[in-house]
Amino acid sequence: MPDGETPANEATETVATAQPNDPATATTTGAPEANPTPGPDSSASHPAIEATGLSHAFGDVRVLEDVSLSVAPGEIVALVGPNGSGKSTLLRFLAKVRAPDEGTVTIGEAGETRVGYLPQQPGFRSGFSAEDTLQFYAQFVDDEIDVPDILDRVGLSGAANRRVEALSGGMTRLLGLGRALVGDPDALVLDEPASGLDPGMVERLFGIVSDLAADGTAIILSSHNLGPVERTADRVVVLDDGRFVADAPPREIVESAGAADLQTAFGTLVSTDGVDGR
Numbered sequence: 001m002p003d004g005e006t007p008a009n010e011a012t013e014t015v016a017t018a019q020p021n022d023p024a025t026a027t028t029t030g031a032p033e034a035n036p037t038p039g040p041d042s043s044a045s046h047p048a049i050e051a052t053g054l055s056h057a058f059g060d061v062r063v064l065e066d067v068s069l070s071v072a073p074g075e076i077v078a079l080v081g082p083n084g085s086g087k088s089t090l091l092r093f094l095a096k097v098r099a100p101d102e103g104t105v106t107i108g109e110a111g112e113t114r115v116g117y118l119p120q121q122p123g124f125r126s127g128f129s130a131e132d133t134l135q136f137y138a139q140f141v142d143d144e145i146d147v148p149d150i151l152d153r154v155g156l157s158g159a160a161n162r163r164v165e166a167l168s169g170g171m172t173r174l175l176g177l178g179r180a181l182v183g184d185p186d187a188l189v190l191d192e193p194a195s196g197l198d199p200g201m202v203e204r205l206f207g208i209v210s211d212l213a214a215d216g217t218a219i220i221l222s223s224h225n226l227g228p229v230e231r232t233a234d235r236v237v238v239l240d241d242g243r244f245v246a247d248a249p250p251r252e253i254v255e256s257a258g259a260a261d262l263q264t265a266f267g268t269l270v271s272t273d274g275v276d277g278r
């Protein structure tokens, strides 16, 4: 890495993801089975992330109207909704990258829970390799970080020495996931982690998520990939028009909609007339 330069992300929102953490523990990856994780840790006394009464507007565009949500350790919560329904906005609040007009977000107990955040459009400073980039973030963590292991987990071992500006869109997203994993965070906020990934990498991505949850990581992710969401998530929260129109295990949502699958149920729950003007 050239002296005096760093591969720090140019987007301020993502700088907040690098937090002093414990060393990463090894996890395995692979295609997810149907809801393969043991599920949320119901014995945990505190949610990893708790949001209460969040409301927000951009000018006269009301984006969120009094939404509340909690994510338990080991739980996978999928946030789904039409384009422009407010998912990214809510996830920024949950990651504490930005504050809502109203409401509170509490992360764990006494500020001890560490959060990794993958923004919808992760950005990296050009001129540095994928490995150098993760090494940069690893220096902020007290313990030694196995960067090659993180690259392997997100499927980027073969591109470790490639400059970030030469990564494809999907590879850039995987590097963003790798950055979110530095330091083995207790909670992960992932904004469309599967976007732009090929089908094999989508399966791998949800496999990584399942493995992390099985190790106790609380995960909330947004996704338009409703097949993997239905197979992987413990709970699906459907956001439409600034409010939650469903918050239940995927099977319950499908059954209560009398649908064959989550994709079909989604169509009955939200307006699909196109992006609204809220």
Ligand SMILES: Nc1ncnc2c1ncn2[C@@H]1O[C@H](COP(=O)(O)OP(=O)(O)OP(=O)(O)O)[C@@H](O)[C@H]1O
Binding pocket: 058, 061, 063, 081, 082, 083, 084, 085, 086, 087, 088, 089, 090, 120, 277, 278
């Ligand atoms: N910084 C901003 N300034 C003004 N309006 C914003 C801003 N960020 C988001 N919005 C508006 O808030 C609404 C919700 O946007 P958001 O990005 O949260 O939706 P989303 O559900 O993540 O959409 P998508 O699925 O397309 O990514 C949209 O109407 C969007 O135009």
